[in-house]
Amino acid sequence: MNSERVNKFNKDVHFWGRLTIVIALIMALCIPSYLTFVRGYVPSTENIVAGLVAVAGFVGVVWVVEPISYFPVLGPAGTYISFLSGNIGNMRLPVIAAAQSALDLEAGSKKAEVAGIFALVSSVIVNLIVLGAVVVAGQIIVNAMPASLLSSFNYALPGILGAMLVMYASTIKKEHTLMLIVLAAAVIAAIKYSPMFLPAKVATLIIMGDVGVVAIFAIVFSLTLAGRDGKPVKTDK
Amino acid sequence: MKETLAIANSPMMWVLSVAIISVVIAQVLIFYRLAKNFVRETNLLTDDEVGKSLRIGVIGTLGPAVAVFAIAVALIAQIGGPLTLARVGVIGSAAFEMIAAKLGSAGTVATPAFTPDMLAAAAWVMTLGGSGWLIMVLLTTKKLDSFHETAQKSNPLIIGYMSTFTPFVIFFTLTYKEVGKGLTSPTPTSGPLAAVIAGAAVMYAIRVMSARNASMKWMKEWAMGFAVIAGMLAGSIVG
Numbered sequence: 416m417n418s419e420r421v422n423k424f425n426k427d428v429h430f431w432g433r434l435t436i437v438i439a440l441i442m443a444l445c446i447p448s449y450l451t452f453v454r455g456y457v458p459s460t461e462n463i464v465a466g467l468v469a470v471a472g473f474v475g476v477v478w479v480v481e482p483i484s485y486f487p488v489l490g491p492a493g494t495y496i497s498f499l500s501g502n503i504g505n506m507r508l509p510v511i512a513a514a515q516s517a518l519d520l521e522a523g524s525k526k527a528e529v530a531g532i533f534a535l536v537s538s539v540i541v542n543l544i545v546l547g548a549v550v551v552a553g554q555i556i557v558n559a560m561p562a563s564l565l566s567s568f569n570y571a572l573p574g575i576l577g578a579m580l581v582m583y584a585s586t587i588k589k590e591h592t593l594m595l596i597v598l599a600a601a602v603i604a605a606i607k608y609s610p611m612f613l614p615a616k617v618a619t620l621i622i623m624g625d626v627g628v629v630a631i632f633a634i635v636f637s638l639t640l641a642g643r644d645g646k647p648v649k650t651d652k
Numbered sequence: 653m654k655e656t657l658a659i660a661n662s663p664m665m666w667v668l669s670v671a672i673i674s675v676v677i678a679q680v681l682i683f684y685r686l687a688k689n690f691v692r693e694t695n696l697l698t699d700d701e702v703g704k705s706l707r708i709g710v711i712g713t714l715g716p717a718v719a720v721f722a723i724a725v726a727l728i729a730q731i732g733g734p735l736t737l738a739r740v741g742v743i744g745s746a747a748f749e750m751i752a753a754k755l756g757s758a759g760t761v762a763t764p765a766f767t768p769d770m771l772a773a774a775a776w777v778m779t780l781g782g783s784g785w786l787i788m789v790l791l792t793t794k795k796l797d798s799f800h801e802t803a804q805k806s807n808p809l810i811i812g813y814m815s816t817f818t819p820f821v822i823f824f825t826l827t828y829k830e831v832g833k834g835l836t837s838p839t840p841t842s843g844p845l846a847a848v849i850a851g852a853a854v855m856y857a858i859r860v861m862s863a864r865n866a867s868m869k870w871m872k873e874w875a876m877g878f879a880v881i882a883g884m885l886a887g888s889i890v891g
Binding site for chain 1: 659664665668669671672673675676677678679680681682683684686687690691693694696697701702704705706707708709710711712713714715716717718719720721722724725728729733734735736737738740741742743745748751752755756757758768769770771772773774775776777779780781782783784785786787788789790792793794796797800804807809810811812813814815816817818819820821822823824825826827828829830831843844845846847848849850851852853854855856859872873875876879880881882883884885886887888891
């Protein structure tokens, strides 16, 4: 593959990714600014600060950890798309993984990265269409749907997660899968019991960011294991 | 409360929220073009593979997208349609925005004390709170990418391991949380556990069948759809 073309593609991805995110940051401020500066609803600063502190206590660690820990799967373009549109764990990661698996692509390869972009594009569009339907006719749809059908959608994500676990477990070597399960279970347990040995505030932060924190351990584990295994001919996939 | 919702649903609020959503749409269209041109010039993927990827994005998103219906409807009742659209469509998960709205309005949201000032406060907190992710992405993505590239050159195993180990562990943790949520809820249910097992069984069956018989390969593309349906059925029956 033409490496100049690849470089150009990478450059374009970062340029457009950053530009759209900066624009989104500015645009997002329009709504509260309109309410406060145009309509004159000036909330007390204390309210905002108190709210922000509470939000930071709730997701502060997630802000830092998620972009790093999701990167190995999302890749650069995937990161720009996924963080702008949200719903990463329940929609974006699964469709990228499913595309890689259905097309038999090697995770982390350029092919997998680009196939993932296509999957993400349609994922975001479908997500927005559904959201549009909710906003326009949500109450009507909810009233029209039998309650049992509506609540059965709560099991959509667990169903996907089960499929994802099998998908990855079958591409990762058995002994590595076992090690990862032990590692994840240990970190989850440590996080769960962290209030017993960490100050309450720190513990809450970690508990809220649990998924990302566990993922960071997986990244460190990958680095250590890759370092130990050196450069063998065969990789996991 | 009524006055507040009238403001929250005013035409200008709609205009602003649609403007924000357009950034998201513009972004995916730009990336679609970039990827499409790149593929055309390098033949990295076949047209068939591009089509499959696009379809998988649709199949995999429908179930979870409908799953946020109920919470989004609740959010609309509390903070109006435009803010819901803008916040859930960008960075959002409906669940996070629900909590941010509550924290931002000093707990007044959905109560008579939810004044227009409180609406503004909630909007500020939701927006600034969501910006944390975007700012981090701006600061770190390019650096992570060059790290990724260096690692690829020095030891390809790193990328091979990282890009399979990390998602496995992420999905493992998410599964633990979903199953735990069911088992420890006030009315304990093993519905989520049953759904996980059903999804796993479906995926396993599809992998085995498509490995054995090439004519079953198309099933892999629909695997997520089958897993969602299996999960919904199993979850509803057991839960």
